Amino acid sequence: MNLAFLASHGGSAARHLTAACREGRLSATPVALVSNNSRSPALGWAREAGLRTAHLSSARHPDPDELDAAILAFLVDAGADTLVLSGYMREIGPQVLTHFAGRLLNIHPSLLPRHGGRGMYGDRVHESVLASGDTESGATVHLVTAGIDEGPMLAQARVPVLPGDTLDTLKARVQAVEGDLMLRAVQELAAQRAAAT
Known part of the structure; x- marks a missing residue:
């Protein structure tokens, strides 16, 4: 599995998965990162981590x-066969969707x-959860x-919404999982994929 990432800001999922690959917890190779934001911290991190990088945006x-x-x-040129969105704040185009379906x-x-x-993205999601009165999020x-947000679900992690939670406390609890x-x-x-081959 050759992993590539799309990121707009910090790229926390890209960092976490790349670390897991290099520590032997994930049998995959991180190969590339694309950002739509030329000032994205994820771009600098990915270059230092040895990934191929590109700034590709509507600009x-x-x-x-x-x-x-x-x-x-x-x-494709980077050899990616699996694509992970890591805080990517743009819709995915039909060609990328089809290729990586x-x-x-x-x-x-x-x-x-x-x-x-x-x-529904970023802080708006946590604000919506708090406004709804839900007792759990994740x-x-x-x-x-x-x-x-309509594709098949692969995994979920749940966290409680506690009395007195603020946007920051709820967000931190969700980000921790x-x-x-x-x-x-x-x-x-x-x-x-391995079982299918």
């Missing part, structure tokens, strides 16, 4: 189909299908499809 490719094609060409993962900071869909790893949850989902995907 450089204003036509969405051209941007989609450029991202796909870079990922069944091998494109995202983590969402709620228990999908609750608090998912268009406009994170969901799912396969990415054309619908926002995200790395290992994504690792577990990628490990299971790798095992399924």
Whole structure:
């Protein structure tokens, strides 16, 4: 399994999975990272980690189909066969979706299908959970499809919503389980692929 990542900011999932690969906890090779943000800390980290990197955004490719094609060409050239979204704040184009179908993962900071869909990202998700009065939240790893947060779920981790929780306290509790949850989902995907060959 050759892993590539799309990241807009810090790329925490990319960092966690790359560390797991290098520590022998995940039988995969991290090969590349693409960011739509030229100032993304993930780009600098990925370069230092030895991954191939590219800044590909609508600023450089204003036509969405051209941007989609450029991202796909870079990922294919890097040898990626599995793609992980690591805080990527753009919709995935149809060419990338088709090429990586069944091998494109995202983590969402709620228990999908609750608090998912268009406009539900980052702090907005945790604010929605707090406003709803839910007694638990968590994170969901799912396969990415054309619908926002609608792909098949691979794994979930649950955390309590405590009395007096704020956006920051709830977010920290959810983030604390995200790395290992994504690792577990990628490990299971790798095992399924190995069993199928």
